Amino acid sequence: MLWRTLLTSALICAIGLLPWLSHTDPALTVLKARSAERTPTPETLAAIRDELGLADGPSALLVRWLGGLLHGDAGRSWVSDTEVLPAVLQAIGVSLLLMAGAVVVALATVAAVCARTLRLGSRRRLGDDRPGGTGSAVLASLPEFLIATVLAAVVGVQLGWLPALGWYGPQWMILPSLALGLSAGAVLGRMLDDLLPAAFAEPWALAAAARGTPPRSVARQALRRCAPGLLPNLGLFLVGLTGGAVTVEQIFDIPGLGRLTLSAALAQDLPVLQTGTLVLVALAAAAAVLTKVGVRWLIGPALRDGALQSLHRPTRPAPRLVPLGYALALAAVIGLGLPRDPLTLDTAAKLQPPSAAHPFGTDALGRDLLARVAHGALETLGTALAVSAVALVIGVLLGLLPRLSGPLVDTVNAVPPVLAALLVTGVAGSGRWTPAWAVVVVAWAPLATHTASLLRQERATLHLTATKALGAGRGYLLRHELLPAVVPPVVRHALLRLPAVALSLAALGFLGLGAQPPSPEWGLLLSENQPYVERAPWAVLAPAAVLALLGALAVTASAGMRLPRFGRRSGRNAPSPSDSPRARPADTQQPTAPAPLHTPDRPSLR
Structure with a gap:
């Protein structure tokens, strides 16, 4: 509860500092929100600062807001x-x-x-x-x-x-x-x-x-x-x-x-x-x-x-022909579109349907959609894969520490992605990798939750209890029992979210934090062509189909995946003394099975 309270307080304080972190004048932003046509004269801005108490600084504003909450008053909207x-x-x-x-x-x-x-x-x-x-x-x-x-x-x-x-x-x-x-x-x-x-x-x-x-x-x-x-x-x-x-x-x-x-x-x-x-x-x-x-x-x-059975069961890898077909289709789209120019404008060919000259049609400016999808694949896939990998590593590491990550996951998940992007931009500033870090801030939370839930059940399994009773150390249990059971489904989960990560990166372009026109980034293509979905549905369906193809490839390629074995191991047997040197003290002996209480009589050999 203390950890959760500290995280919530830090989040509220960060939001209270948002206007000052973004290096903008809060009075000017409020004036534009109230009336965009009004001229921002110094007198007008000074009046807004006096009205809202901005001259007192963020600390005074936060204390005043918290004091009002104690009496059931959250204040009045500035706009x-x-x-x-x-x-x-x-x-x-x-x-x-x-x-x-x-x-x-x-x-x-x-x-x-x-x-x-x-x-x-x-x-x-x-x-x-x-x-x-x-x-x-x-x-x-x-x-x-x-x-x-x-x-x-x-x-x-x-x-x-x-x-x-x-x-x-x-x-x-x-x-x-x-x-x-x-x-x-x-x-x-x-x-x-x-x-x-x-x-x-x-x-x-x-x-x-x-x-x-x-x-x-x-x-x-x-x-x-x-x-x-x-x-x-x-x-x-x-x-x-x-x-x-x-x-x-x-x-x-x-x-x-x-x-x-x-x-x-x-x-x-x-x-x-x-x-x-x-x-x-x-x-x-x-x-x-x-x-x-x-x-x-x-x-x-x-x-x-500790009476559960493990839900981890190694499965056979999926047939390679299925992911290979998706990979070839995606490579064909990229290979056919790269020789084309994604920025050439043709005002006489606006919103043209698919044809031999334009297999995916054209957008509202007459640009070839196949070229834009192919050129946007390099930027989209590269950044999305990097973000997914970082989020996966963070999610698995924090998921192995559920008491630390549980309240942190709840707090991060409560922050809308747009607000997280604004906070990251306020702290790190605008840059090429700012959208990637903004997505990483929220993308690791479901992976950490999945890891923690699987780890909780795996620790309560019978075979893990038996392995610990036979002298296995924590390192052996982590490498040979817990990680092979937890990581493969979490990796499949991360790959399933890969297209969503690509779209989250592009969605930040609306705030000036991500890809901007005329970039051919996939999510930006969907956003630009969304108003024309009734007149030219191919302008939206083409990048959406390639995005769905990416999702199908990610899921089928991960089917049946497992972690490599570390050391010698047979089934669920306990480690040998050489495999786990710290499993027991050096001055103790290997425990032996107790003798049966009753031994049947056997004929003697003469």
Whole structure:
């Protein structure tokens, strides 16, 4: 609790220093937010400073805001001059309702992704040659704002089946819930589908199937067995839907907390920004407590007594032809587009459909989309791979220290990505690698949570208890038991998020922190062509298809991966004295098995 309180205090103080960290005049920013046409004269700026108390410095502002919170007063907005607390509570109510709809969609998506594994596993017909889940990988790689744009344009505008703009009733939450829940459900479904085969191979499942237990009962218990490993990531997903659903709220014109926080961050409206962030941190803490209670309710006695079976089961590598096909297709797109010029303008060929001259069509300025996709691949893939690798290393290292990383993950996950980018830019300044560090700040949190949840269950397994009883040291257990069980699924999780990392890097371009026109970066291509999705859908579908191809390649290439063995080892046997020199003191002897209490009589040899 002390560690969590210190992190929250540091975050609130950093937000309070945001106008001074960004090296901008807060009075000028507030004036532009209030009235962009008004001339920023020295007298006008001085009046705003006196009105807001900016001359007293950030410390006085923070103390005044905290003092008001003790009396239930979060202050007044610097821009609209309205009470902050009612506006934040109304926005969090909208976000929670949207979150509930997205959770329903995500759970339905998880059920669809894992349906085949549940059906075959409960009937003991599940083998290691399962398909790699390419469809779920493609769905997980699609950006939320692209799904939202297509749903709003096709379902809401062209077909007119559902309303696409506003927030006036239950019908208005269907399309935003689909946009938020589909991709998140695909990610969670892939993680659950990665654990289910090992659960169906445990002795209890085999015994239940041999006794004739109905397959539905076996599948239900297998879900309960795997759920504790996913609950922490589900908690992160719930918190991310409140503050991180900024693009979906912008497209569908939803007055949620993410949109309110983004507007306050851009306008440097500190009372609204600090109150909204404090609400998100409190929501993250509540979600963390609920997930811990849920884990203890599901498998608490087994965690306490060390009576679990390991969910890590080495699988055969996936057929190389599948990822090889995706790799060749991606290489073909890049190879065909690199000889073309991505910056050549042709005003007479605006928004042309795909043809022999332009296989992917052209954009609103007449530029060849194939050339822009190919040239943007080098920058996008290189930076995204570097960011994913750094986030993976940080996530695994901090996940191995759950008491340290747990509150840190909750606090970081409560910060909207845009706000994290503004804080990083304020501290490090604008530069080429500033967007990469801004994405790293938030990208490691789900990987650390996944690592910690798997580590918690792996430490409670029977074979680990037996190995420690036979004299294995901590180093041996970490290298030979824990890391081989934890790292492969976390690496697959990181690869599944690779397309999302690429899009997060590009999304910072809207704030002047990332790629800027005329750069052919993939996420920027999607953002530039989004307004023309109705007239020229190929302008959006071409980069989205290549992005989905990247996601499918990442997932299928990681199927069946495992860590190399260190030292000699056979099955789950304990280490030999040479393998673990510090397993026991030097002056003790190797423990031997106790003699049986009863030895049957044997005839003597004469």
